Amino acid sequence: MNLHKDIIIIGGGAAGFFAAINIAEKSTDLSVAVLERGKVGLQKVKISGGGRCNVTHAEFIPSELVNNYPRGEKELLGPFHTFMTGDTISWFEERGVELKIEEDGRIFPVTDSSQTIIDCFLNESKKHGVEVFYNQSVKSFKIIGQGFAIQTNNGQFTCNKLVIATGSNPKIWKLLEDLGHNIVSPVPSLFTFDIKDRRITDIPGVVAKDVEVTVMGTDLVSEGPLLFTHVGMSAPAILKLSAFGAVELSKMNYIFKIEVNFIKQDFESCIEQLKDFKLGFAKKTIVNSTQFDLPKRLWKQLVLASNINETERWADTNKQQLEALTLQLTKAEFNVTGKSTFKEEFVTAGGVNLKEVNFKTFESKRIPNLYFAGEVINVDAVTGGFNFQNAWTGAYIVAKNINK
Template identity: 45%
Template sequence: MNVIVIGGGAAGFFGAIACAEANPQLKVTLLEAGQKPLAKVRISGGGRCNVTHHCFDSARLVEHYPRGGKALRGAFTRFQPQDTVQWYKSRGVNLKTEADGRMFPTTDNSETIISCLMQAADKAGVRLFTGAGVKTVKQFSDSEDKSYFQVELKNGRVFQGDRLLLATGSNPLGYRWAKNLGHKIEPTVPSLFTFNIKDARLQGLAGVSVDNVQVRLGTGKNKLEQTGALLITHWGLSGPAILKLSAWGARFLYDLKYNSRLQINWLPKYNQETLKQDLITVKKAHPKKRIVNYCPLKLPKRLWQSLVNYIGIKSEKVWSEISKKELNKLVSEIILGQYQITGKGVFKEEFVTCGGVSLKEINFKTMESKKCPGLYFAGEILDIDGVTGGFNFQSAWTTSWLAGQAISQV
């Protein structure tokens, strides 16, 4: 039986390897349009490759997926981060866990992962074709009414397969082929991005980071909230809290053309009343100290000074002189600061897409299409996306492993 895999990224390679290893009798062909496969693996994690996340509880793991978590819950009971760690370990690649749970190869080099996948594919007998840009993907039936797939390359070469795995990532061509084979495509919009914000309070603070902030978008039913580290940049805001918020708010922000109010609580352990009481205590304990120079809170000094200046407290004013009105304004600025998002930036080169092939049309036990027998999907072509931290790679490993296993048993 012939198996064709389109897409030489993480999901394509992992699916092809899983299939070929599980059934050596299969003829597995992997087609990659670029000259160098695994391009996204190469650049991920700043060139270190954030392989997965040290979250081995399936119920908790799915909470990191703005879209696709429900569908993945059963899938993760069969192949989850622990299995990923073991898969690589059995092939000579050890992973390490960092403080935030992200897992990287101990070499801190993505080439380690690329070499492992390339060698595993070669050893399993996968036929890899690079520079193999696909022109058309069609399904036909033979004289015995058995269906097969025909894949024509841009150079005219034609491949035929009994089974087809689409692992084309966010490439629009993959969505087009899926649609032509009967699938609904959920509209695609960017996920995981930074916020463009031009604000006097942030000016000159590029590089300043705060370990734990709370950021909010929208109101009522549309209210979105995340907590985590935040980084001030030349163009606005980045860091885990912002990236997570961008993922959960991908469609919300897209609909607003990336123009929305952002609320920041720089000190989420406080509410307005508790912070006010702490500052009143400071006023009594340190009456002669200048407000702008004495920050009694766990905030970067430069950020504190910027917020103090922004609400109009003069640089020479000491704590004993702060008025009730100024104190309330300072509390409000720290807890309920409003910032205007005017656009989106990019998260390095690691783009993630919200949207893709509708999950309702996929059997998540096998990753086979419910619309087109013999067609399978894996990775980012599906309407699945996770927050930053190795979760997107994990959904690729899981869905492609399931697809490979299912194909091998046919």
């Protein structure tokens, strides 16, 4: 196989298809092709959001939206003024995909199926003449004149403009490095914490609704829901820490201490409340009188960890026990011994150095006619649809610039 196309997009994922469709839709005289290394594309879309595809997040102010990107916050502010959440919603709904906003701000198709998004991309690609070539593992690409030659395991392609939308792909990063780009070494982002601790061993599935978590000895702090799992801790409070602390926690080899404030109060105000409970609930057992709107099973474990037994009443507690319970509620320390991938969605920090990308066009500053979309550049986000929004925004701006 030896084919020439005006535009070739390497990567048959969310960013790749979005760019291809927007290029082909606006320009009928450009030939557009997508090269996908697998037998089928859009596999990350398929598994995202637990198979429902978390398309984006209900944050409609660019300056607020960028706060969800540990890497890329400054660079994405301009692009988000061009294409962001509202534009994403309109784009899909104009093509027959109705979306819904859930209570936590995440946005999904009303069908609750990622296949709806996949079908939309495949139908739109076919409608606008985008050719998709599967089983095309890229071996090399090089500059020829003002364009590019791409060698895959199944043939050679040439093009005038090349879009890289391969996500976190070390092989592609190496090829870009060979062309002169600097690649920020990838480290995992969005991971859960492995913790072995008797306080949480028996409470997997329990959620503390709003906590504050600090990585001790650092400036890393986050707030939000906390989920206890069979191996440790997860949910937004932990995932935000893992994203914003991706580089720092990697340097620690994922062995560090965290401090959890389960009630988001200081020591003094907490112990005063406990003294009030001692008077107000004098005859009640402490274990069975859950306070601070905590889950009953968590409250019990924190009480027992404070040297208070299951039959002890509020009236019987001494000063040391109340202080110990206050520490468990406001400054509980846990040893993190490793990390686990968050579900099946593997996100990394790293990629093409952001200083080498023109964020008005998403074109390489080093190589003319070479563009980037999605996580191939050193941009990543917290969980909740933000990584997809980066993909849509970059791909849209790439298409807009190519169609000028």
